[in-house]
Amino acid sequence: xxxxxxxxxxxxxxxxxxxxxxxxxxxxxxxxxxxxxxxxxxxxxxxxxxxxxxxxxxxxxxxxxxxxxxxxxxxxxxxxxxxxxxxxxxxxxxxxxxxxxxxxxxxxxxxxxxxxxxxxxxxxxxxxxxxxxxxxxxxxxxxxxxxxxxxxxxxxxxxxxxxxxxxxxxxxxxxxxxxxxxxxxxxxxxxxxxxxxxxxxxxxxxxxxxxxxxxxxxxxxxxxxxxxxxxxxxxxxxxxxxxxxxxxxxxxx
Amino acid sequence: xxxxxxxxxxxxxxxxxxxxxxxxxxxxxxxxxxxxxxxxxxxxxxxxxxxxxxxxxxxxxxxxxxxxxxxxxxxxxxxxxxxxxxxxxxxxxxxxxxxxxxxxxxxxxxxxxxxxxxxxxxxxxxxxxxxxxxxxxxxxxxxxxxxxxxxxxxxxxxxxxxxxxxxxxxxxxxxxxxxxxxxxxxxxxxxxxxxxxxxxxxxxxxxxxxxxxxxxxxxxxxxxxxxxxxxxxxxxxxxxxxxxxxxxxxxxx
DNA sequence: CGATTCCTTGAGACAGCTCAATTTCGGTGG
DNA sequence: CCACCGAAATTGAGCTGTCTCAAGGAATCG
Numbered sequence: 001x002x003x004x005x006x007x008x009x010x011x012x013x014x015x016x017x018x019x020x021x022x023x024x025x026x027x028x029x030x031x032x033x034x035x036x037x038x039x040x041x042x043x044x045x046x047x048x049x050x051x052x053x054x055x056x057x058x059x060x061x062x063x064x065x066x067x068x069x070x071x072x073x074x075x076x077x078x079x080x081x082x083x084x085x086x087x088x089x090x091x092x093x094x095x096x097x098x099x100x101x102x103x104x105x106x107x108x109x110x111x112x113x114x115x116x117x118x119x120x121x122x123x124x125x126x127x128x129x130x131x132x133x134x135x136x137x138x139x140x141x142x143x144x145x146x147x148x149x150x151x152x153x154x155x156x157x158x159x160x161x162x163x164x165x166x167x168x169x170x171x172x173x174x175x176x177x178x179x180x181x182x183x184x185x186x187x188x189x190x191x192x193x194x195x196x197x198x199x200x201x202x203x204x205x206x207x208x209x210x211x212x213x214x215x216x217x218x219x220x221x222x223x224x225x226x227x228x229x230x231x232x233x234x235x236x237x238x239x240x241x242x243x244x245x246x247x248x249x250x251x252x253x
Numbered sequence: 254x255x256x257x258x259x260x261x262x263x264x265x266x267x268x269x270x271x272x273x274x275x276x277x278x279x280x281x282x283x284x285x286x287x288x289x290x291x292x293x294x295x296x297x298x299x300x301x302x303x304x305x306x307x308x309x310x311x312x313x314x315x316x317x318x319x320x321x322x323x324x325x326x327x328x329x330x331x332x333x334x335x336x337x338x339x340x341x342x343x344x345x346x347x348x349x350x351x352x353x354x355x356x357x358x359x360x361x362x363x364x365x366x367x368x369x370x371x372x373x374x375x376x377x378x379x380x381x382x383x384x385x386x387x388x389x390x391x392x393x394x395x396x397x398x399x400x401x402x403x404x405x406x407x408x409x410x411x412x413x414x415x416x417x418x419x420x421x422x423x424x425x426x427x428x429x430x431x432x433x434x435x436x437x438x439x440x441x442x443x444x445x446x447x448x449x450x451x452x453x454x455x456x457x458x459x460x461x462x463x464x465x466x467x468x469x470x471x472x473x474x475x476x477x478x479x480x481x482x483x484x485x486x487x488x489x490x491x492x493x494x495x496x497x498x499x500x501x502x503x504x505x506x
Numbered sequence: 507c508g509a510t511t512c513c514t515t516g517a518g519a520c521a522g523c524t525c526a527a528t529t530t531c532g533g534t535g536g
Numbered sequence: 537c538c539a540c541c542g543a544a545a546t547t548g549a550g551c552t553g554t555c556t557c558a559a560g561g562a563a564t565c566g
Contacts, residue, residue, distance in 0.1 A: 075403070077403070077404075077407045078499065079407070079411060079412070079497045079498060079499060080497055080498065080499050080500070081497070083411045083497070084411070085406055085407040085410040085411045087403035087406045087407065088403065098396055099392075100393065100396075105400055105403075106403070129385070132382070132385070132388075135385075135388060135389070135392065136388070138392065139352075139388065139391065139392045139395065140353065142392065142395045142396055142399060143351055143353075143395055145399055146395060146398055146399050146402060147358055149399060149402035149403055149406065150328070150330070150340035150341065150358075150359070150402055151330075152406055153338055153340045153402065153405055153406060153409055154330045154332070154338040154340065156406055156409035156410040156457065157338040157409040157456070157457030158332060158336045158337070158338045158457060159332070160553080160554095161553075161554070195511095195512065195513090196512070196513060196514095197512085197513095203410070204409065204410030204411060205554080205555090206554075206555055206556080207512090207513080208513095208514085208515085208554090208555075208556085208557095209553090209554060209555075211513060211514055211515080212514080212515080212554095214513095214514095215514070215515085227563090228512075228513065228562085228563085244332045244333055244334070244336070245332065245333065246331065246332060246333055247333070413521080413522095414521075414522065448543095448544065448545090449544070449545060449546090450544085450545095458522075458523090459522075459523060459524080460544090460545080461522090461523075461524085461525095461545095461546085461547085462521090462522055462523075463545095464544095464545060464546055464547080465522090465546080465547080467545095467546095468546070468547085480531080480532090481530080481531075481532095481544070481545065507566100508565105508566095509564100509565085509566085510563100510564085510565085510566100511562100511563085511564080511565100512561100512562085512563080512564100513560105513561080513562075513563095514559105514560085514561070514562090515558105515559085515560080515561095516557105516558085516559085516560100517556100517557090517558090518555105518556085518557090519554105519555080519556075519557095520552105520553105520554090520555080520556095521552105521553095521554090521555090522551105522552095522553090522554100523550105523551080523552075523553090524549100524550090524551075524552095525548105525549090525550090525551100526547100526548085526549090527546100527547085527548080528545105528546080528547075528548095529544105529545080529546065529547090530543105530544085530545070530546080531542105531543090531544080531545090532541105532542100532543090532544095533540105533541085533542095533543105534539100534540085534541080534542105535538105535539090535540085535541100536537105536538090536539080536540095
């Protein structure tokens with residue numbers, strides 16, 4: 001029997017038919033037609049991971065690809081002496097694995113309990129060749145990720161600690177708005193899916209600096225906290241003003 | 254001796270038939286068959302830019318896509334107050350523009366005299382749909398760029414100034430080895446395509462720090478300089494040892 | 507209630523930044 | 537060929553934002 005560690009019971013792990021899948025219209029299968037979908041249906045299988053578990057190690061063979069259906073995972077890289085940088089944050093609908101490559105270039109870690117919708121790599125690659133809707137969608141998603149990675153480079157390379165935190169919260173808000181409730185212009189609630197340490201690894205800071213800057217934003221009235229992990233943003237525009245960006249947020253319409 | 258800098262007369266700008274194109278096997282057309290190639294041949298046209306010229310501004314409409322045939326260009330982003338971060342370095346064979354998007358998300362700047370092999374965007378998109386070899390190749394290239402961007406995130410987020418410089422030189426060496434002369438294990442010569450300031454914008458440093466660290470590496474015997482822009486690396490492995498990376502360079506076989 | 511994990515806050519250290527001269531180098535014209 | 541010019545690069549000195557080290561506090565769980 002699988003040990004349950006930190007959750008009392010293992011969640012029933014969202015296993016639905018594709019048509020009912022909560023991320024049906026965001027994932028790699030978003031553009032598939034009913035016929036194609038039933039092909040995927042036959043190929044797919046689910047994998048579950050508990051919070052803290054490693055999904056793959058950097059360099060490991062990876063004989064599947066998949067989509068995050070539930071939970072949050074991270075991609076990270078490490079230097080010789082253990083300094084760590086997160087290079088990707090995988091939320092529901094994000095894709096894991098690279099067609100055409102056998103091994104992972106990153107450590108992939110489940111940060112909360114995670115469910116993946118997987119395909120064995122070889123069949124998936126063949127399927128891509130015959131299903132332009134999938135290949136095309138994957139290209140589109142990769143280009144989006146590339147844009148995100150570059151936005152991140154700007155954050156890592158040029159922003160101050162305060163700007164980094166403000167940016168991070170803003171970006172989370174943007175993703176949440178796409179996936180879930182569209183943002184009204186009132187106060188917005190954002191759940192941080194990461195510990196302070198993970199945020200630090202994400203932002204190229206130390207956990208102490210992350211903590212200090214969150215406190216600073218709070219005492220400046222730009223955010224308030226509900227517990228440690230829930231942020232309430234009374235006026236998102238004011239927070240965006242702290243990111244240093246060239247104004248165009250896109251969160252609030 | 255190949256072209257450089259601000260020559261009085263505009264170079265005759267490499268305009269060849271696809272079959273003879275110097276980057277035939279690296280670019281987006283790499284996997285095309287003769288028939289497909291002649292389709293491209295009819296669609297393509299060349300554009301030339303002088304060193305320092307801007308190719309597109311962030312937010313500008315961009316009605317073409319293209320491949321760098323000659324020269325070096327950069328992708329960069331800027332914050333409100335002018336802080337700048339380079340988010341991509343485009344060498345020959347690299348692709349510019351994003352199919353399916355009308356405007357550029359970055360400033361694209363020619364850093365030396367540049368020749369692009371271009372396609373108008375719409376026809377290119379249609380062509381992609383009917384030419385899986387192009388779409389597939391573009392996906393592959395985008396995923397490579399994504400990997401590069403993530404490697405860069407590690408550099409920006411977690412490396413010291415010295416490690417950043419060592420990494421930068423190492424990466425340039427790797428690219429040069431792929432494109433040109435395969436690296437023997439003797440001394441390697443690497444031309445820096447960037448000013449110190451541009452390197453700084455790339456590495457998230459100031460130009461003074463870049464200069465200091467280059468001097469430091471030199472006085473430590475890890476590199477030597479021929480002029481300001483040419484680096485000689487007597488022992489690439491020793492330099493790789495300074496990058497902080499988890500050892501796997503891939504430059505020297 | 508201890509134990510553990512996560513978070514906050516403080517005080518001092520240091521890497522890289524800022525400001526400010528020089529110096530070097532490639533190009534140009536005499 | 538040399539003198540000169542401007543851009544690029546180097547070097548110095550002091551400053552500051554973030555890190556490091558260290559000591560609690562808060563929430564969760566057995």
